[in-house]
Amino acid sequence: MKLYALLNIFLCFSSISLAQSSENLVTIEYGSKNLTLDQPFLISVVLRDVETRPSVIFPEIKDLEKRSKSATSSVNTVDGRKVVIQTITQEYYAKKAGNYLIPEFTLAVNNLKLRSDETMVVFAKAGDESGNALEENVAVTEVEDNSQSVFLSVQTDKKEVYIRQGFAVRISLYIAENAPVEMEFYRFNEQLQSILKAVRPVNCWEENIGVEEIIKRKVTIRGRKYAEYNMYQARLFPITTEDIVLPSVKLDMLVTESGGAVNVEKKLVRGFYSRPVTVVVRQLPDHPLRDQVAVGQYSLKERLSSDLVYPGESVRYMFKVEGVGNITAIPAPVIQASSSFDIYPPEVSQVIKRSYQSVVGERTFNYFVVPRKDGEFPLSRYFHWIYFDVEKQNYDTLTSAATLEVRGDDYKLANLSLSGSSGLYDNLENLDSSRETIDYKKILKDLTNILIVLLLVTMIWVFRK
Known part of the structure; x- marks a missing residue:
């Protein structure tokens, strides 16, 4: 009976520990396994919820040559929580076409031992055989x-x-x-x-x-x-x-x-x-913003969660700048103030891939927009982003091409303003900012830790009895 109780406590403890450790998962991932001689075979280490990029030494593989290494970092905000994913990738090239066995190997990453099973990679002849990969x-x-x-x-x-x-x-x-x-x-x-x-x-x-x-x-x-x-x-x-x-x-x-x-x-x-x-x-050439603009080659991707809303109904607008340059230093787009909209400060996320050849990536600004009145509003009036194009050697502007249609009566927020103003930011000084928001994930984690301690104490008590 005592052994049965100990076994149940151990299994419960193990399942809880595994559930907690799965949040900080470190994995080994392979790229495509069917390649031509001018393409590299990729081995990547992916780390989640790790701010600092660790040192990783990838294995030597017989008949394949190590070449360049790249590092990609992704930073996003999910439910108010910062999520970081680090990816470190090593390239391997083959000298001649054929099937190559990648034996099982072990990598040491942040004091963890990661094991990878053996796999097969096929390199076929490239279309142009004039060069040696x-x-x-x-x-x-x-x-x-x-x-x-x-x-x-x-x-x-x-x-x-x-x-x-x-x-x-x-x-x-x-x-x-x-x-x-x-x-x-x-x-x-x-x-x-x-x-x-x-x-x-x-x-x-x-x-x-x-x-x-x-x-x-x-x-x-x-x-x-x-x-x-x-x-x-x-x-x-x-x-x-x-x-x-x-x-x-x-x-x-x-x-x-x-x-x-x-x-x-x-x-x-x-x-x-x-x-x-x-x-x-x-x-840079003379310009009012030459000390502030980004320098590189960039393009714009944007998305509206809905292109038709009612006054007072929030809509999410994504303004994504992607390209080649110092992605970390990309500033937020310039926003033209308007009495037609309330525009909240954006949530910012980014993905950066670093290699010797270039630094490429994207920086995304997600806005909540609340229209106050009906009408048809081209967002080019409110969102634009100026940068210096190194290829054209002149300034360029990324401008929104989206249009938001608002239908219905004008939106009045009398309940937020004693003076009858319709602004969402009115009367903020009277709001109680001392009240803390409830972090349900932290509460769940604390309860889990308490449960683990209770299980340990129970296990010790049963064992001594």
């Missing part, structure tokens, strides 16, 4: 000829940008395939911190993907094959008009040299220096 042609300005077998490079994808326009920075060591030397990294972590301290400009916003390991990839530079060891990559957004100067940095490597005698080798430390890089930062 494992080799990339890389434009590195440091190499003016092919005399350098080993060199350190700090490179950017742009030499001139506008203020708040993003550019990529990459730090890599290149070693030619036929280089007559053998070398290994020497006190690397200590050196990398010094290099990043010297290279990272203080007047830039940084979107860093995170490089937790040095990944070797095959590249071709001016017709010569190299192995690239990437140590750092990020996108920077200058916040002032000062030019960005990335100074020359040094990386020490442990080089093995053969001596004059047979089978005699000597190891020595040899330094490799990068060339300094300057990125010119340009001010």
Whole structure:
């Protein structure tokens, strides 16, 4: 009888614990498993309700080469609660067509061990077989000829940008395939911190993907094959008009040299220096809002929950800005005040994907709009968003194309205003703001914790009895 009671308490306790832990789920997800040679196989780690992006080292897979990594963060508000989802994705490329077995593996994420079962991935021949998916042609300005077998490079994808326009920075060591030397990294972590301290400009916003390991990839530079060891990559957004100067940095490597005698080798430390890089930062053309507007390439998506309402009936309006640029810094649209509407402050959510190539994403502003009078109202009169288009090199405006139709008598909120005003914000100073809202999720969580404690106490009591 005692054993039966203990078993029931244990099962109840386990089910409650699993219900609580399911809210903070961490999973491994695969991308498409039927690919062509020019497409990557994707392995992702998805973390829910985690603010800080963790360090993740993905497995080495036989016959597949690791390539770029990307990080996506999604921030939304659901029932007044902030929901964050982090996704970290690693790319793998195949050298030739065929079936590839992905063996089971384990990843360590935030002190958790995640296990993934084995699976099969199929790579088919691409339409264009002229190139090799494992080799990339890389434009590195440091190499003016092919005399350098080993060199350190700090490179950017742009030499001139506008203020708040993003550019990529990459730090890599290149070693030619036929280089007559053998070398290994020497006190690397200590050196990398010094290099990043010297290279990272203080007047830039940084979107860093995170490089937790040095990944070797095959590249071709001016017709010569190299192995690239990437140590750092990020996108920077200058916040002032000062030019960005990335100074020359040094990386020490442990080089093995053969001596004059047979089978005699000597190891020595040899330094490799990068060339300094300057990125010119340009001010935006004259405009009343040039110090406030976003810079990049953007488009608008919008949606009305209903395009026909009655005066006093609320409607939800979504104004979503998506594109390429510093998504985090996208400001809210400019709203034209009107006596025809009450427009509440928006709920803001965003999705950002960070990679070496770009920072892309979306920032969504959800408004509650309450019309006061009947009529037909083009929302272009009330919502617009100005930005600087880096491709067109001029200012552009995203304007609403939606129209809201309001039918019925004018809406009067006499019960909210002693003076008879019809504004929803009238008489706010008389409202009691000290009353706290009821957080039912918190209450449920507290009750669950209390129940767990009671079950533990009961289990101990039954066991001792």
